[in-house]
Amino acid sequence: MDLRPVGQAILDGQPFSKLVGVEIARFEEGFCELVLEIEERHKQHNGFVHGGVTSTLADMALTFAGGSVLQDVLTLEWKINFLRPGIGERLVARGQVMSHGATQAVCRCDIFAVTAGEEKLVAAAQGTIAKRPERKG
Amino acid sequence: MDLRPVGQAILDGQPFSKLVGVEIARFEEGFCELVLEIEERHKQHNGFVHGGVTSTLADMALTFAGGSVLQDVLTLEWKINFLRPGIGERLVARGQVMSHGATQAVCRCDIFAVTAGEEKLVAAAQGTIAKRPERKG
Amino acid sequence: MDLRPVGQAILDGQPFSKLVGVEIARFEEGFCELVLEIEERHKQHNGFVHGGVTSTLADMALTFAGGSVLQDVLTLEWKINFLRPGIGERLVARGQVMSHGATQAVCRCDIFAVTAGEEKLVAAAQGTIAKRPERKG
Amino acid sequence: MDLRPVGQAILDGQPFSKLVGVEIARFEEGFCELVLEIEERHKQHNGFVHGGVTSTLADMALTFAGGSVLQDVLTLEWKINFLRPGIGERLVARGQVMSHGATQAVCRCDIFAVTAGEEKLVAAAQGTIAKRPERKG
Numbered sequence: 227m228d229l230r231p232v233g234q235a236i237l238d239g240q241p242f243s244k245l246v247g248v249e250i251a252r253f254e255e256g257f258c259e260l261v262l263e264i265e266e267r268h269k270q271h272n273g274f275v276h277g278g279v280t281s282t283l284a285d286m287a288l289t290f291a292g293g294s295v296l297q298d299v300l301t302l303e304w305k306i307n308f309l310r311p312g313i314g315e316r317l318v319a320r321g322q323v324m325s326h327g328a329t330q331a332v333c334r335c336d337i338f339a340v341t342a343g344e345e346k347l348v349a350a351a352q353g354t355i356a357k358r359p360e361r362k363g
Numbered sequence: 364m365d366l367r368p369v370g371q372a373i374l375d376g377q378p379f380s381k382l383v384g385v386e387i388a389r390f391e392e393g394f395c396e397l398v399l400e401i402e403e404r405h406k407q408h409n410g411f412v413h414g415g416v417t418s419t420l421a422d423m424a425l426t427f428a429g430g431s432v433l434q435d436v437l438t439l440e441w442k443i444n445f446l447r448p449g450i451g452e453r454l455v456a457r458g459q460v461m462s463h464g465a466t467q468a469v470c471r472c473d474i475f476a477v478t479a480g481e482e483k484l485v486a487a488a489q490g491t492i493a494k495r496p497e498r499k500g
Numbered sequence: 501m502d503l504r505p506v507g508q509a510i511l512d513g514q515p516f517s518k519l520v521g522v523e524i525a526r527f528e529e530g531f532c533e534l535v536l537e538i539e540e541r542h543k544q545h546n547g548f549v550h551g552g553v554t555s556t557l558a559d560m561a562l563t564f565a566g567g568s569v570l571q572d573v574l575t576l577e578w579k580i581n582f583l584r585p586g587i588g589e590r591l592v593a594r595g596q597v598m599s600h601g602a603t604q605a606v607c608r609c610d611i612f613a614v615t616a617g618e619e620k621l622v623a624a625a626q627g628t629i630a631k632r633p634e635r636k637g
Numbered sequence: 638m639d640l641r642p643v644g645q646a647i648l649d650g651q652p653f654s655k656l657v658g659v660e661i662a663r664f665e666e667g668f669c670e671l672v673l674e675i676e677e678r679h680k681q682h683n684g685f686v687h688g689g690v691t692s693t694l695a696d697m698a699l700t701f702a703g704g705s706v707l708q709d710v711l712t713l714e715w716k717i718n719f720l721r722p723g724i725g726e727r728l729v730a731r732g733q734v735m736s737h738g739a740t741q742a743v744c745r746c747d748i749f750a751v752t753a754g755e756e757k758l759v760a761a762a763q764g765t766i767a768k769r770p771e772r773k774g
Contacts, residue, residue, distance in 0.1 A: 239408030242415055245382065271376030277426065277438050278379055278419025285414040301414050302604075303628055305442030305579055305716045307743045307765060309736040325720040325758055329633075330576075332718045332761060334745075347736055350743060352763045354577055354628070354718060439741075440765055442579045442716055444606045444628060446599040462583040462621055467713075469581045469624060471608075484599055487606060489626045491581060491714055491765070513682030516689055519656065545650030551700065551712050552653055552693025559688040575688050579716030 292355025304353020429492025441490020578627020703766025715764020
């Protein structure tokens with residue numbers, strides 16, 4: 227099932243996602259692909275993409291992947307390894323569910339920098355997404 | 364030694380830090396405190412601070428802490444646990460070096476949401492910052 | 501309240517903890533201290549304590565700390581940074597709860613190598629411990 | 638190239654690996670597979686494999702994978718997510734290099750419990766392995 231309309235509605239409601247400029251390219255059960263066109267505002271002092279941008283993509287791709295199987299979710303934790311400087315035309319973050327039960331999903335995310343159609347892995351993340359507890363009363 | 368002028372110069376050269384609105388409150392050997400006044404643009408669809416904002420602060424506080432002892436640095440990796448929703452007037456991120464050698468520093472960072480002067484821990488991070496290798500030739 | 505008798509009973513029921521030789525020195529609400537006397541069987545090929553031993557202590561100290569506030573628990577995830585080679589007479593692992601709700605605790609653990617009474621930090625860990633869900637029916 | 642003889646020699650020199658009973662099934666450039674036959678001594682008080690055993694396998698599989706491309710290595714850091722209780726006849730840990738340069742490798746490891754030939758993912762890890770610095774003088 228194509229969940230992109232659901233994902234787009236969530237993105238549209240997130241001021242920070244719009245500030246950063248994150249777009250959703252694919253969203254289906256257990257998988258999510260986010261795209262960011264690299265612009266000057268995403269950079270740090272040396273011209274590379276700021277770690278906060280890459281981290282924001284990781285946070286979102288892990289959370290969307292988990293949300294695709296658990297619906298309304300909270301991000302519990304994740305870790306990220308930075309492999310290469312973020313240089314290129316765009317970043318593509320692919321998040322996927324590795325395993326999930328009724329209340330939690332463990333997801334991985336790979337983030338690539340794309341230049342002239344060639345993808346290079348720039349960061350790898352792994353973390354836990356939880357179903358938001360229902361309110362009582 | 365007060366390293367704030369050094370830190371401020373780095374922040375001023377980072378378009379993404381300015382886009383997010385991160386300020387440096389304290390910066391000395393082995394320690395860094397960053398502050399962010401919470402505004403609408405920092406939020407996600409439920410009114411809480413977006414995980415990408417908290418992550419950006421963690422990335423920066425860890426990196427600045429490591430940079431205070433290693434100078435020019437790369438952020439290798441870190442993990443973050445989200446403890447409470449980010450709600451309040453501002454976020455304060457405190458990063459400190461736990462241990463370092465000549466080429467790497469392991470740092471921790473605690474992030475607090477502040478409301479009416481009261482701090483609540485909202486996230487905790489830990490990671491590795493490396494001295495940037497010198498270029499040869 | 502001194503929870504050491506509770507902790508000792510758990511340790512006594514764990515064949516692997518006994519194989520490794522982990523002892524519990526302190527155990528109270530939100531805090532746990534484990535001790536391991538370093539012997540030949542704990543080492544790797546270069547004479548340092550094996551990373552698996554240090555990891556086992558981290559896993560246990562985080563889990564016991566979380567268990568001190570949540571009772572019957574599952575270890576969800578953690579990360580560890582190795583700071584120095586494990587050399588000395590014993591390892592001491594101190595785990596503490598940073599924040600917890602009714603179902604989860606986020607804990608940190610510092611592991612020290614002790615030689616002639618002097619402690620050196622050899623590893624630092626952080627992770628999530630969850631209350632074990634009650635069985636239905 | 639089959640690196641198993643190299644890996645076996647390292648294992649044979651590690652008292653703790655022998656105490657735990659880790660065997661090397663495959664070892665080649667960028668990849669490592671470790672196997673552990675589950676016995677009573679590997680368990681915790683509830684009959685599941687102890688988290689320290691799973692962690693030891695993760696530590697070793699990540700380190701061997703990194704070592705396959707960097708030779709003499711140090712384990713800098715890693716994180717692990719526990720997905721299911723460790724129950725079965727044996728554990729199989731597969732570590733692989735995601736990306737590496739001259740001095741560091743970022744690796745992932747999946748750990749499976751095997752029962753009657755069926756594998757179930759019980760844990761997932763990710764971390765950084767570094768080339769050991771050469772001694773001067």
